[in-house]
Amino acid sequence: MIKVGIIGGSGYTGGELIRILLNHSQAEIDFVYSTTRAGKKITSAHADLLGVTELAFTGDVNLNVDLVFLCLGHGNSTKFLNANPFSENTKIIDLSNDFRLNDDAIFQGKKFVYGLPELLKADIKTANYIANPGCFATAIQLALLPLAKDNKLQNEVHINAVTGSTGAGVSPSATSHFSWRNNNASWYKPFxxxxxxxxxxxxxxxxxxxGPLFFLPNRGNFTRGIFATLYTKYDGSLESAQVLFKDFYKNALFTQISDEPIDLKQVVNTNQAHIHLHKHGNTLLITSAIDNLLKGASGQAVQNMNLMFSFNENEGLLLKAGVF
Known part of the structure; x- marks a missing residue:
């Protein structure tokens, strides 16, 4: 049994971590840190946990826990680690983008490994510090990695992906509050x-x-999930592409290749990534779907924790989709 801390526990990703870890047989929540809710019960932010936990948020940090999750806004993880020097024995999983790029991967002498298990599982198993991937990045990489491994990404890749409002965080904004988001659609940060x-x-x-990636993100009028469609030139047959993808993910517990077209509800509330392939002439269409808060954030973080501590990779992550 390991003891874990959560920094930034009142947001969406922190809440998902709490829910998963309360049902994890090998991990115990030592503290949940929040500057805005210290002293208040966890249920003041996550009402669905009423009757499940009596834990309260704290303004104190235990610098000697076995593992700490950083659920902070982008740019704030570096500030927090500078102000809070954790023990050398404390492993860290950061859910921001502070350490994801190669140029940012070394911080205070700590080497952060990029935490995409389908690509770097062996490195994650021996790592002490993990940079958890972004949600869009997870959905898109899983759709393209098999093609890259076979040197098939020679041409332009066009990507259209729509995300739920939880991707914008728990604090309301002009593009996330209900009155604007409901019955609406829009793109942002094109390319x-x-x-x-x-x-x-x-x-x-x-x-x-x-080849160049042309990525158009979209805001959807739903709360959670990412549904991505990608297409590029592909000279092989559909069957050869299916063999390529199924072979690449043959040992991936949470990435499935579907022979039938997929939809978003299949993966919402799970740590699963579902992928479907379709061929039209010499164009390969790849569809990828994940839950942005789970496989795109907290679920993948726990998956990485499981690998780091040699737990069963799916411990705490056997979750049911809300398909109806």
Whole structure:
């Protein structure tokens, strides 16, 4: 049994971590840190946990826990670690983008490993510090990694992906509050989204000179999930592409290749990633779906924790989709 701390526990990703860890047989929550809710019960932020836990938020940090999750806004993890020097025995999983890129991976002498198990499982198992991937980055990389490994990303890749409102965080904004988001749709950060950097580094680790990625993110009028469609030139048959993807993910517990078209509800509330392939002429269409808060954030973080401590990889993550 390991003791874990959560920094930033009142937000969406912190809440999902609490829910998972309360049902994890090998991990015990030591503290949940929050600057805005210290002293208040966890249920003041996560009402669905009423009757499940009596834990309260704290303003104190135990610097000697076995593992700490950082659920802070981008740019704040570095500030927090500078102010709170954890023990050398404390492993860290950061859910922000502070350490994802190669140029940012070493901080205070700590080497952060990029935490995408389908790509770097062996490295994650021996790592002490993990940079958890972004949600869009996870959905898109899983759709493209098998092609990169086979040197098939020579041409342009066009990506259209829609995300739920929880991807914008728990604090209301002009584009996340109900009155604007409901019955509405819009794009943002066209072709410049910050996740393109980590996507590019992963693909380039498998294939040199990857073709350009044209990524158009969209806001959906639903709360959670990412549904991505990607297409690129592919000269092989659909069957050869299916063999390529199924072979690449044959040992991946949470990434499934579906022979039938997929939809978002299949993966919402789970740590699963579902992928479907379709061929039209010489164009390969890849559809990828994940839950942005689970496989795109907290679920993948726990998956990484399981690998780091040699637990069963799916411990705490056998979750049911809300398909109806």
């Amino acid at each position: 410049t989204h910050q996740h393109l950097g980590e996507i590019g580094e992963s693909l380039n680790s498998l294939q040199e000179n990857v």
